[in-house]
Amino acid sequence: VVPGRPLFYATAMPQGGFGYPLLAENHMGRPTKLEGNPDHPASLGATELFGQASVLGLYDPDRSRTILNRGEVRTWAAFQAALTPILNAQKAIGGSTLRILTEPVTSPTLTAQIHTLLESYPDTRWHQWDAVYGTTQDGAPTTQAIYKLEHADVVVSLDADFLGFGAGSVRYTKDFSSRRRMHTPEHELNRMYVVEPVPTVTGSNADHRLALKSRDVHAFAAAVASGIGANAGAAPSGALSAEAQKWAQAIATDLSAHKGKSVVIAGDRQPAAVHAIARAMNDALGNTNTTVSYTAPIAQSPADGAASLAQLVAEMNAGKVDALFILGGNPVFTAPADLNFADALGKVANRIHLGLYDDETAELCHWHIPEAHYLESWGDVRSFDGTVSLIQPLIAPLYDGRTAIEVLSTMNGKAGLAPMDIVKEHWAAQFGATGSPLRRRDGSAFTNAESFWKNALHDGFIAGTAVTSDAPTKPASPAKSAEAKTTPTAVTSQPIPTAKSGTEIVFRPDPNILDGRFANHAWLQELPKPLSKVTWDNVAYISPAHAEKLGIPVFRSGNGNQPVLEIAYQGKSVRMPVWVMPGTADDTVIVHFGYGRKRAGKVGNGVGVNAFPLRTSRAPWFDGGATVTVTSETYLIASTQNHFLMEGRNPVRVATAEEYKKDPTSIERIGQHGEPAAKADGAGKHETLSLYPPREYKGAKWGMSIDLNACTGCGVCVAACVAENNIAVVGKSQVSRSREMHWIRVDTYFDGDPTAPATYHQPLPCQQCENAPCEVVCPVAATVHSDEGLNDMVYNRCVGTRYCSNNCPYKVRRFNFMLYTDFTTPELFAQRNPDVTVRSRGVMEKCTYCVQRISHARIDAKTDGSAGIADGTIQTACEQACPADAIVFGDLNQAESRVSKAAHQERNYSLLDELGTRPRTTYLAVVRNRNAAVKPAAQG
């Protein structure tokens, strides 16, 4: 270990059962930052939101620290002693009153352990529940689809948010955006149609998006299927509107024209019948095995979470459960309201809970065992494509944390085994048992189990474990063999028991804190949610037309009080602040759950409104028959964006593919105000008059290019920036006063008809202007131009006059109005990046293009004696995390660098060009690939 030199270790974050491969940066034995694992097929170097943010969870001071027995502190030995009589009693009766409740599991080791347990206790049952993942409505799909979007010219999403959510989202975004980054005007763009009730990240990137109620998606899918002659199965009742019919026709025509080069994606929250139709369409179009492959479900012992939990609750109520092991999760808070899980739990004689927090479930359990954070754990997990990732600890457990693997090992009578040995032994056995089909990435065989293990740990995954089409994922799994691996192309008629009329209520997990599991995570709480930019609260979306009907103002200005809605459904009601969201399906209310925690911790307690009382096991995702009324109450919502219209100033420049191809210079003319720029100068497009002499850059000349056509607006860049640059959290009251500290923000603009708007995203870091308005006004020279073109901040010189921020036209400077950084909680110190100054009160701060990374590379280049820094050596935190590769950083003085090439594209433009600031960060305009057959007017 060299002080100041971080080490990187491959690991993976389990979430909803699936693994998110990561590379953890370790400074002197403490993990500070997480990046994607560049070698892993599920990451290719990028991450999603939770991967970036979860490092803070490790250091959360509110994590549970000791084993508790009815609230009293106990030791692990005491727990083991208490376990023995319980298990002995169960052994005698074959485990018939023993139940295990987990979250979805893909971990081969854990699955094997559970199966060992089930063999010794033959009547024990294993239930799974997760409020977000693995919960389906009207049947779980029997197969899992894995998409290859880089081969798809036409993508149709049926209420699927594949870019913004889920284990595959990083890879799917990589593949999808590879077809969006146009290098020349002739580049063939893909085309995406999205049909969905809720505006999502995926929907906002569609070329054509239709807002449709969830319950109509089935009929819509059937209409498209019949248009291409695929088997649509039992016709769903309910008629589609004429407009939707027209859309279905146009999509069917487009799909038929792209046989084998298109893909239909059904959303996780849609019934099995819709998945079957999507499968039938892909089969009929010849897409199967080209743009999509179908495999057996990867999650082990796949169960419909709601059904599995309902069965468990029924047994608990019937007194058939004596011992319940809840390994992970917080079912007392997240279980469907109709199950009354908490009451049923009270009837179980021995309740044992393993969890990260002393939460609502821990409170009701006899034993609570603190769970080790994944950065403290040994384990394994499969990613969306089946590839097994190894989880290795970056630090010894900070508290007395145990993993589910350790608990199960103890239950299996193998107490005392080191966690690493459990995982290692499992894989050594696999290595031996299967005649070593495991190979290195290059295909060569391993000499022995030890070299296999070391290689797997180094890479972070086991090559060749990805599932292949229709193959079982794990040959050794007894549960798997019992399962039919059928892949029906015809639809089995699935009755939809939910109401088909009335206002539709749609349930969605909060995009940042999910079902409340991240409620105590301040970074995620403060991160603006995609599209609405709301922080620290959950809101109910309604459409603008619906708002007008209810008498709610459609446009808001500034951060103020929002009207509160009373949403009544199935005899229960919840009061929630409203958010008028353009693009929401009419007569639909979208309720985000996960907020309103009571035992989350200091950060998450009492934040937001609990929407779980409305959610039932019968309709966990959508149902009709809700009533929405406006109350006289109001509620303060803190949003980081107060205005969502471009007002003709075109900060985001948009063209259609046709226009752009016909006249590539059209981008330059969009949104020009005042005098057009005088003359072109090659690199930056325009030279404007300045009193200052032009600067010369003999060495590097750093620049950034942001491709707005690739950007999906997911916001992971913001999370990455927070983690890298020690950015403070300010809390709701400060965000409501527009004092958030994020150095990069993602602005969202809606354009056109509010019922069917076009949506654009624009990440906005400091533009690092050549003629920077901030530099000339600083009275203490705390912001100065560097000889590499950076607009540097000298924190120790800054006295906080805020002159620079007042003069900045992009409003990217952030000021510490109060003492925002936590200098008192010792747990949080370890997370901070030692290469970045921790700012105190009264200091202005802003994006520096990750100058600490530039310095590292410069020092390395000097030590190695190399002439310059090769393009791509330096990645800013936002660039590295971005799954869409929308952000490119590099040297504008190198003609062959990616950023130079981007700057020479016709799509390249500067924001607020007419001000003559000559920004160093430039944008590549949005080009949408419209289909003239679909009503084009609605899409702006």
Add this chain to the structure above:
Amino acid sequence: VDASQFPKGDFRAPIPVIAPGHSLGSVTDQLTGLVLTKKTPLVWFGITGTFFVLLTGLIVSLCYLLLKGIGIWGNNVPVGWAFDIINFVWWIGIGHAGTLISRFCCSSSQDWRTLDQPLRGSDDAVRVAVRAIFPLVHTGRPWLARYWLFPYPEHDGPVAELPQPADLGRLRRLHLRVRCRRCSGSSV
């Protein structure tokens, strides 16, 4: 200086400012005798009390400001200055007005102006002091602002001339000079 030293009608001859029958001694007695009365009017206590409360309020709010940060003023990112700059400019305006009137009086040889000169001088000093509070305390880190913003002797910069209380222009000129020097990047 006596009027008799000048020819009659010479503009340099001082105008008699003491009424006939008074000597310097009697004028001094009258002026200093004011505070020797035991009958202090109640209104004096009222006025003094009011201004004492206001002054205490200023001190308390300044202390709170120094302890919490300028976030207590409600400023935010698009609105970096509000209360602070308005106050600053208000007191500049008041100070300018007083000085302007004083200059008019001076250039039109209004000798009676001599009488309230000390009063106006201290008046201006108070205005400058009030005005000076804001550039200092509006900064995020006033304790460092003292060091970085105030002119100090430096071999390649302007020599610090601490401005006279009533000399308005000089502080601003000096400030501008310091700023220009820093912008040109010649030092630091």
